[in-house]
Amino acid sequence: MEIEAVNENFQIGSIGSLLSGKQKKRGILIHLLQQIQEEYGYIPEEIVKKLSSKLSLSMSEIFSVASFYKMFRFTPRGKKLVKVCLGTACYVRGSKKVLNTLENEFQLKNGETSSDLSITLETVGCVGCCGLAPVTTVNDEVVGDITSTGKIEGLIKFIRKK
Amino acid sequence: MQKLKSLDDLKSLREKLLKDGVLAPNKKRIRVCCGTACRANNSLKLVDKLKKDIKESGVDAEIITTGCQGLCQLGPVMTIQPQGYFYHKVKPERSEDIISFTLKGERPVWDLLFRRSLGEKPAYFIKDVPFYRKQLRIALRNNGRIDPENIIHYIAVGGYRAIEKALTVMTPQQVLDEVKRANLRGRGGAGFPAGIKWEHTKNSSGTEKIVIANGDEGDPGAFMDRSIMEGDPHSLLEGMMLCAYAIGAHYGIIYVRHEYPLAVKHLSTAIKQAEEIGLLGENVLGTGFNFSIQIREGAGAFVCGEATALVSSIEGERGFPRPRPPRLSEKGGGPWGYPANLNNIETYACVPAIIEKGATWFLKTGTQNSPGTKVFALTGKVKNTGLVEVPMGITLREIIYDIGGGIIGDKKFKAVQTGGPSGGCIPEKYLDLPIDFDSLTKIGSIMGSGGMVVLDEDNCIVDVAKFFLSFCQSESCGKCYPCRVGTFQMLQILEKITSGNGEEGDIERLEELGNYIKSASLCGLGKSAPNPVLTTIKYFRDEYEEHIKNKYCRAFVCQGLGQLHLNTDICYQCKRCMDACPFEAIKESNEGFFYIDQVLCQRCKACFSVCPLGAIEIKEQPVLYIDKELCYFCRSCINVCRVDAIKETSTGFIIDSNICKKCGDCFNVCPMGAIKYEKIGKFLKVASAEIAYEGLKEKEQVPVDIPLDEIFHDVEKKICPVQKSLTFIEEFIEGPMCGRCYPCSFGTEEAKLRLLRITQKLEGAGENDIDALKTIASNMIEASFCKKGRDTGRFLSEILSSSEEEFRLHLSGICSNRECISSISYLINPDLCIRCGECLKKCKFEAIMAKASESRPSEYTYFEIKQKACARCGECVKYCPTGAIEIISKVKEEILAKT
Structure with missing residues (x-):
């Protein structure tokens, strides 16, 4: 998205005739942030810099607004979101091993995203499937009972196939 | 599409549509529900398949993709004209059957008709289905009848007739008076009369006014507004136009959650079509009335459903609420300081019907103080979940049992939570209460936006209250501290209670905190956040007390409560529980039976849910205590206890019930049978003061005024x-x-x-x-x-x-009188000691070591005091006949001399 080319009169719509220039710029902020997130998948800092000079708002103000709303993210996220459950029941049944294996396999640390934005590895408190422990979710699909090495390999295959 | 230039153009368009037979009742037509729930059940695939098959078969039939038809549980649902058959759970592969049986053969597909149970007759038509029988649709009047993405449909069913009437024969004041007379109360929650709100905004000083529709519907389990925005967006637009005409506004804003992409899509299409046809924009239908509507998407903050927070969000700020006044309807209150009228989506959707048919018609339904209907999202443990619109004054029993079909599995009804996380739980005794805004407020709940979650006996009321409170806690914006800190503290207490660590006084603390939060919070979110907890305490106090005192959850939901017990009579040793147990607490006894080791068991209930026979039973925890009359202090229970729960007091042994895991080891080992157990409830009342804390009681009895x-x-x-x-x-x-x-x-x-x-x-x-x-x-x-x-x-x-x-x-570590125990130590002077063994017998702490002599077994060769075990009680000194035990200061004599 070309931030420089954004026309605030167009973005704000007909109500803009009631507003001052400053109010218009402020008024389209959330709307623009949504468009940025849709395009990049998160809110990159460089774009916020550009946005800040375009809207004459300080970067801290933009981050203040963006961080209030749950929808906005500041780190890129991969297409495949893998969450390893480290809740008590899963931990006891060896989810740490699952996490380590996945970390080695995809060369990622917990919380990181691969450079080609294909996969993000995260941990989560409890998914609520303690009966299936240890559990990993791949894009909200639950893979449970990953107790043996064979099952971990199956999980890796499942993630790659997705 | 041709632009309509005058009111007559609109009339003639409607007549033309009627003549062309748009939506005429005698034509073959399939109305497929394409609301979000039915879409999730593959209704779009079904529509594609139907279209393809109809084309191939050459039948002259029309397919309409409608908004939500209500019965989401049994989706995808459809109705077929001209007969009016109602089908449920239609899979894409059934499309050929529908075409050959119903469209060609004009008879129903039997197995798609709705049946209550296999033995009963099927319901052919929508009016026979119990779910729809008691409903009365005003706000949802077009939902399920028209294609929401087609303005022609809306006009054909009589849409925009109200605005036409208002613009031709009514003045703005008349429109306002009509709404006021109809006593339409805001459907968003508090039930403030919309007409009075409109009047405030109209009379406020300010050049421009703004009409805002609040579609930020964030309650878990509520989807009334979504259905209207998705299924009938034009009636929302028409309602907003009428409001704008009445209060003299020119701009409208619809604030929608970003989680509702379909609603945003349908609303934008509707606005675009209305603008094209000349019903929105400058000089509407040539009458000189200007009105334009825009959509603002929220960004995922529940608090933005609160009016002032919503305004901040529209302005592009953080969604913080602010104190009122100024109210939204006053100058300086709305967005950018313009006075604004904010109503809920459902409120606006009712307005066209009121203007078209008149306030008198509207007053006929509902109760005296709350006329009209209300849409509820019926969810939870009822057989038919979905969207229902019922007249006010209906009883909860009718909604839950007649419309909802009763509780799943015919279990026992426990409570119904109305009004989402801000509402309250209503117990069984109020099931026959006619519901409207006032009656619900009277019993501590609220109408709210209309979420209705039914709970049965398998739901733990404390857990439910915790769930709703945790929602409010995580959504608290953090501006004012009663809400930010208070909800967090309440949640901590509830967490404590549900994990089995509740203490006496916790309920009172919850009530106190809840009342503080209610009275001191800034906005509606905080003011109503404690409601679920307070109402559940009011109506289900015994269940809270059971959690705290008896450590027992009767619904078996809360982890860490109760005691899991393996019934060996039922168990056939499949070992599923052993695999499921994360703590390896299920063991095999010497006799070959399985048992649960209570010390290892964390009460996670993994085994309970995995057992195919129900051999794992959850019971109330017993309380073990020691019968003083039988106990002869053999200490075998102390030795066997793995958690050190048995304490020694001056008067004997007691079992600390907070530490005790109730494993029963001491019970098994006690040679005298002095260890007994009782149920907690009984124990707390009778036994606690008498048995467990006898020492404590004695202490309390000390007369207060000893000189x-x-x-x-x-x-x-x-x-x-x-x-x-x-x-x-x-x-x-x-x-x-x-x-x-x-x-x-x-x-x-x-x-x-x-x-x-x-x-x-x-x-x-x-x-x-x-x-x-x-x-x-x-x-x-x-x-x-x-x-x-x-x-x-x-x-x-x-x-x-x-x-x-x-x-x-x-x-410096010296007690010159040798009384303070850390600075002194006892030593046995070997020169004086005659090895009589007197001190060995007297020492309570087993601090004296002695070796028996090899040559003369009755005598000892060597005595020493274990300094770590010695408590310096002085007993040995008293009994030593030769004074061989000396008290030595740890610091050397020289230092003593110097000082």
């Missing part, structure tokens, strides 16, 4: 001044101190700590302790309320001034 002289007398026995003052203070605290004034109550406690530090020479003991003692003493003399306190202060002060040197000596 200080008696304590003076006791203290005289001690020689060391530090010991003297410590004993005095300790006895004073336990005896005569009443705790009424703080120089005395806090002072003595503090002095006790400092003195203990000095006598034990603990880390950090130093000169400052002595100074602090002096200050405490002088404070007590000056500020104590009664003579007792002042006398104690004087005693402390005298002893400090007379023997300050001795106190200082203690700081």
Whole structure:
């Protein structure tokens, strides 16, 4: 998205005739942030810099607004979101091993995203499937009972196939 | 599409549509529900398949993709004209059957018709389905009848007739009066009359006014507004137009959650079509009325459903609420300071019907103070979940049992939560209460936006309250602290209760906190956040008490409560529970049975959910106690206890029920059968004071006003001044101190700590302790309320001034009178010891080591004191016939001499 080319009169719509220039710029902020997130998948800092000079708002103000709303993210996220459950029941049944294996396999640390934005590895408190422990979710699909090495390999295959 | 230039154009368009047979009832037509829930059940695929098959078969039939038809549980649903058959759970592969049976053969597809149970007759038509029978649709009048993405459909079913009427024969004031007379109450929650709100906005000073529709519907389990925005967006637009006409506004804003992409899509299409046809924009239908509508998407914040927070969000700020006044309807209150009228989506959707048919018609339905209908999202443990619109004044029983079809599995009804996380739980006794805004407020709940979650006996009421509160807590914006801190604290207490660590007084604490939050929070979110907890305490207090006192959850939901027990009569040892248990608590006994090791069991209930036979039972935890009459202090229970729950007191042994895991090991090992158990409930009432805490009880019975002289007398026995003052203070605290004034109550406690530090020479003991003692003493003399306190202060002060040197000596580890236990040690002088073994017998702490002589077994060769075990009780010194046990100061004699 070309931030420089954004026309605030167009973005704000007909109500803009009631507003001052400053109010218009402020008024389209959330709307623009949504468009940025849709395009990049998160809110990159460089774009916020550009946005800040375009809207004459300080970067801290933009981050203040963006961080209030749950929808906005500041780190890129991969297409495949893998969450390893480290809740008590899963931990006891060896989810740490699952996490380590996945970390080695995809060369990622917990919380990181691969450079080609294909996969993000995260941990989560409890998914609520303690009966299936240890559990990993791949894009909200639950893979449970990953107790043996064979099952971990199956999980890796499942993630790659997705 | 041709633009309509005048009101006559609209009329003639409608006539033309009727003549062309748009939506005419005698034509073959399939209405497929394409609301979000049915889409999730593949209704779009079904539509594609139907279209393809109809084209191939050559039948003349039309397919309409409608908004939500209500019965989401049984989706995808469809109705077929002209017969009016109602089908449910239609899969894409059934499309050929529908075409060949119904469209060609004009008879129903039997297995797609709705049946209550297999034995009953099927319901052919929508009016026969119990779910729809008691419903009355005003706000949802077009939902399920028209294609929401086609303005022609809306006009054909009589849409935009109200605005047409308003613009031709009514003045703005007449429109407002009509809404006021209809007593339309805001459907968003509080039920403030919309007409009065409109009037406020109209009369406020300000050049421009704004109409806002609040579609930020964030309650878990509520989707009324979504269905209207998705299924009938034009009636929302028409309602907003009528409002704008009445209050003289030119701009409208619809605030929608970003989680509703379909609603945003349908609304944008609707606005675009209305603009194209000339119903929105400049000079609507040539009447000089200007009105434009825009959509603002939220960004995922529940608090933005609150009016002032919503305004901040529209302005592009953080969604913080602000104090009122100014109200939204006043100058400076709405977005950018313009007065604004904010109503809920459903409220606006009712307006066109009121204007078209008149207030008198609207007043006929509902109750006197709450006319009209209300849409509820019926969810939870009912057979038919979905969207229902019912007249006000209907009873909860009718909604849950007649429309909802009763509880799943015919279980017992427990409560219904209305109004989402801000509402309250209504117990069974109010099932026959006619519901409207006022009656619900009276019993502590609210109408809210219309979420209705039904709970059955398998739901734990404390857990439900915790769930709703945790939602409000995580959505609290954090601006004002009653809400931010208060909800967090309440949640912590609930967490404590549900994990089995509840304490007496927690319920009162919850009530107190809840009332503070309600009265002191800034916005509606905080003001209503404690509601679920407060109403559940009001109606289900016994269940809270059961969690706290009996550590038992009757719904088996809360983890960490109750006691899991494996019934060996049922168990056939499939070992599923063993695999499921994350703590390896299920073991095999010597006899070959399985049992649950209570010490390892964390009550996660993994085994309970995995057992195919139900052999795992959850029972109330028993309480074990020791019968003093039978116990002869053999200590075998202490030795066997793995969690050290059995404590030794001066009067015998007691079991600390907070530590005890109820494993039963001590019960099995006790040779006298002195360990007994009882149910907690009974135990708490009868046994607690008598048995478990006998020592404590005795302490309580000490007469409060022992004269200080008696304590003076006791203290005289001690020689060391530090010991003297410590004993005095300790006895004073336990005896005569009443705790009424703080120089005395806090002072003595503090002095006790400092003195203990000095006598034990603990880390950090130093000169400052002595100074602090002096200050405490002088404070007590000056500020104590009664003579007792002042006398104690004087005693402390005298002893400090007379023997300050001795106190200082203690700081270097020396007690010259050899009384303070850390600074002295006992030694056996081998020259004097005659190895009689007297001390060995007397020592309670097994601190004396002795070796039996090899040559003469009755005698001993060698005696020594284990310093770590020795408690310096002095018993051995008393009984030693030769005085061989000597008290030695740890610091060398030389240092003593120097000082």
